[in-house]
Amino acid sequence: MQYISTRGGAEPLGFCDATLTGLAPDGGLFVPDAYPTLDPATLQSLAGQPFETMAHAVLSRFAAGELTDDELKADIDAAMGTFAHPARTPLVQIGPNQFILELFHGPTLAFKDVAMQTLARLMDRILSQRGRRATIVTATSGDTGAAAADAFRGRSAIDLFILYPDGRVSDVQRRQMTTIADDNVHTLAVAGDFDDCQRIVKALFVDREFNERVAMSGVNSINWARVAAQITYYLFAALTLGAPHRKVAFSVPTGNFGDILAGYVAHKMGLPVEQLIIATNQNDILDRTLKTGRYMPGRVSPSTSPSMDIQVSSNFERLVFDLSGRNAASVKERLADLSGGFELTAPELAEMRTLFSSGRSDDEETRKVIGEIYAETGLIVDTHTAVGLKAAREAKVPDGTPVVTLSTAHPAKFPDAVEAGCGRRPEQPERLAEVMSSPERSTRVAADVKAVADIVLERSRAVAA
Template sequence: MDYISTRGEAPSLGFCDALLAGLARDGGLYVPRKWPHFSKKEIRALRGKSYQEIAFAILLPFTNGEIPGETFRSMIDEAYGTFRHPAIAPLVQAGPNSFVMELFHGTTLAFKDVAMQLLARLMDYALEKRGERATIVGATSGDTGGAAIDAFAGRERTDIFILFPNGKVSPVQQRQMTTSTASNVHALAVEGNFDDCQNLVKAMFNDAPFRDRVKLSGVNSINWARIMAQIVYYFTTAIALGGPDRKISFTVPTGNFGDIFAGYCAKRMGLPIGKLVVATNENDILERTLKTGRYEMKAVKATTSPSMDIQISSNFERLLFEAYDRDASKVRAAMNSLKQSNGFEIAKEALAFIKKDFRAGRASEKQVAQTIKKTHAETGYLLDPHSAIGVFVAAKHEKPNTPMVTLATAHPAKFPAAVKSASGIDPALPTWLADLMHKEERFQIVKPELKAIETFIGEHSRA
């Protein structure tokens, strides 16, 4: 099991090398050369097992024999020991055939905790084995930053620098990034939007001398290990609902395309999945792409679901690679066109390949607020704005006899203003985070200038 770049011009790497590299040297994203496969019999054998046991079985083939089994099992147990619900990703029934998968029971109340807690331990292991340090740089539209800082704070072998768009994340999201007292944590508020932050991170990875000098590594979903960890909850949920002997469909609030791509990976690995439904807010590049076959950037609109206020969905490149039958030259051409003219056309056969598994829908700001209000009034269940987009879009794609699962990606208390405005309910933070809004903040405001940010990182990194 080795890993290859979607752009075909970087060397293939083993698991630990791909983990620490993050972005491939040719600007591409790493994917496994072959998908591990699980038969229906093997999936049935996972029934009745814990989340941690299923994670071990599903993820071990990806590690390429580079981590001893017992060590890997301990990492998984430790990572998910931080969660406040024994099921890790519990299911709540929302209707006769519809379910919500709660992914917000981790330390920072967002689905990013599921992958980030494991990623931190994997990186620690790989760095310690080599006697090395790393500088972690990440961009966030809100939740990745808090989850990464929580997972890496105080870790001896890493320094972490998180770029977030100044004034464009919720107050709770901001404080989860800016109130850490760990000396290895640095929060940078960029005067721009998320796409500016993400482009700066990619530019740092593409600056080879800087990358090598500070031993750069990434925790965004450009890092394969992030996607890998998220595959697990598709398996646990499908198994809980009768898989593999019936198909399950999933609706996923989607920004960077990583979470839903993990569902596609699960399907490639043998899990019977009906449809994967992309749910977007008014920044609807993915819905437009599936409809028209043209991936085209537009200006970003600020919404009540800020984690999805983006126009460049990095992980779509991984799906494109599969849709073009892993022809890296076609992916390179598309990415060059995106860089030069803000868009590209998807070939007819490739679009048909994508549409076989994927559907898409969008929710306006008004529809998001109505969904939060209606769901609470009818069931007493409170949704955050991102999860509400999922619930709204899922309702339009339900099919009789196929359970539809919406991924609830964040706790409503992370977005109290939007939730209160829609429902009249002021969602309280869990007790262990109750003092978050009273802690002192520590962050730097920076202009979106590559050299200045590289200088800051160079001065503060211990790598």
């Protein structure tokens, strides 16, 4: 299997090279040249199997023989061993045909751990086999940075630089990044919003001289291996609820479109998905796009669900690539400069609507849902999960279809907003105790490409190597 750029200007790469490279050098995103399949018999054989077995079934198809079964299994087992729940991503019923998929039992209490713990081990293995070093520069709206800091801490072949919007992540999210004491982890508080952080990272990726000098890589959901690893929990939930003989709908809180893209790829691989519900907060570019056909970034509005405070959804490019019939020239023309937005064609929009629907929730609506869920079920959910639950309630799906809302973060990561919604402060898991009391390390930096580049050049050990 080869990985090609959505913009058509990069040489195809194998799985390992695409994983280390992250963003394609032409500014596009890597996608497989064809989606592998899981036929009904294979899906049936996976029903009831451990999460790790399902993860291997998925990743082995994307790795396409570049890593041995033993290597993949070892990395997957080690990654999932960091999770506190034996099911890894347990499914909880909250009403008739309504379920929550708890994705927050990993080390940093957010869904990003599922893929990041695996990705860190895969990258470490590939670099060690090649005798190389890498510099990872990543942008985060909160959870990606925390998950990356935990997964990559202490890894001798990798330096990690995390850009986060100063003052626009929760206290818990910030501390999960800034209290990591390992010398290879560097947190940069950018004077701007997440889109500024993401813009800087993309600019560094396409600067060929800089990229090669620091051996740059990325672990945002721009990295295909992240998307591939997230497919597993869609399989886990759907097979638990009766797939392949029964279709399942998923409501996904999303800002950067990476998490829901994994559901789309699961569908393309053969998982019977009834509907993928895009759940957004007031930063509703994806909801607006599906309703109007026009993708037009606006200004980021800070919210109580900060991981979704995004107006440029990077992974949407991968979907546009498929909707366009994999027309790289069309994608490049429309997405290279987003200052004026772009239009989906009528056939593209119609095709998107055959699988996707959408909904939005502002802060007041989110607060209300948190209170309602607590009153109805006794469960305390975080703000992002509440956004997903509101969209799930409003979605039009066939009678009898199970609807699974992805619960992307533990409520203790957003205690003030959760308490405002249900009147109870979520209990703090043991994993957070040290984080909330340890000293922080962070460097403030302007939302400027050169300012960030200078810090990376000064601190990255790959430069000297």
